[in-house]
Amino acid sequence: MGVVDLGKYGLARRDCPNVIVPTLAISPVNTAGVAWASSAAMTQITAGLAYEFLLDGMIVNTGMGGGVVTVNGTTYYRYLYHLRIGTGAAVETVVAEAQIAESALVDLGGIVDDAVSAICIVTTSRDIPLAPVRIPASTRIAYDASIDGSPSYKVIRVYLSGYDLSTYDFAKVPGYDSLYHYGIRPVYPDVNPLQSQIVVTTSATSWTLGAWAEVTASLDADYLILGAASVDTEVTAKEAQFDVGLGAAGSEVVQSRWGMPYNASRHNATHIRWGTPFIAYAGERLAIRAAAGSTAVGKVYNVTLYGVRLN
Secondary structure (H helix, E strand, C coil), X not given: XXXXXXXXXXEEECCCCCEEEXXXXXXXXXXXXXXXXXXXXXXXXXXXXXXXXXXXXXXXXXXXXXXXXXXXXXXXXXXXXXXXXXXXXXXXEEEEEEEEEEEEEEECCCCCCCCCCEEEECCECXXXXXXXXXXXCCCCXXXXXXXXXXXXXXXXXXXXXXXXXXCCCCEECCCCCHHHHCCCCCCCECCCCCXXXXXXXXXXXXXXXXXXXXXXXXXXXXXXXXXXXXXXXXXXXXXXXXEEEECCCCCXXXXXXXXXXXXXXXXXXXXXXEEEEEEECCCCCEEEEEEECCCCCCCXXXXXXXXXXXX
16 A cells, blocks of 8 residues: 555545544553653553554543642643554564643632642543554554653553554545645535534443434535544543444444543543544435443533535
8 A cells, every 4th residue: 555645636535434442442541651761561552453453543631730739829730742652562663653742730829718729630632643554463552651741640541543454445535636735625614513512422331332413414515524522521421432423313334433531530522633534425414422431321422523515
């Protein structure tokens, strides 16, 4: 497989969704090494997949923070992180690397008598694109992390995003060519629709996908679906994974996925922009479903999709 210029050839995905690793499971935890020292050992993400895997992204929750602020005090964090993906048994061969910057501020003031303290932990996840890497089937995949300082809390959680190369394929999209990339095509961001969210409820069973929530019964035009975002709405909500599908109710075909690793067990958020968008055609029904890592009653998440109209 050579290098493909998606913009030049107008290629998008169709019926070959990305894979979140681990799938419908809790995200693997790694405690970052401080002062740019790597973690003591790489954390296994998977013992091996049944197919050749095209890795092209990570979804990372740094969980940075932990410092306590007492009455009328201030604390802040600003750190750089370095993450590595390795394959094989220890000592792993590094096949991909990524960097991320994180910052937060807590400021308490105006308190006179009561003894008050606060703690800050960053709970937002973000996607990190990676230069695509082909990983053979049955190959162990692991990761580690390092940080330029030493925050009190530095527990990192990740999901990998990529593709099963036995099913990965492209669709020709005339509207997605060099004119699109130069901003000449009359495209406009609109899918969800804008300035609203879709409410998605998971199954009551841990890591079981719930019912589909309809985004639209019939798309008004052809769209490239580029990315998604999600937040939990409950104190007890856990991390989750989401599917985006096309098709009539009961016959949806999954087109893309994303995951939401969590820290601090509550009020988390994430976003993803897929390395290759998928094409959805005018008149098609678009829907989302989710599964959460909790055995309690169904969890509720607010989600949005981002895409561009092609005609």
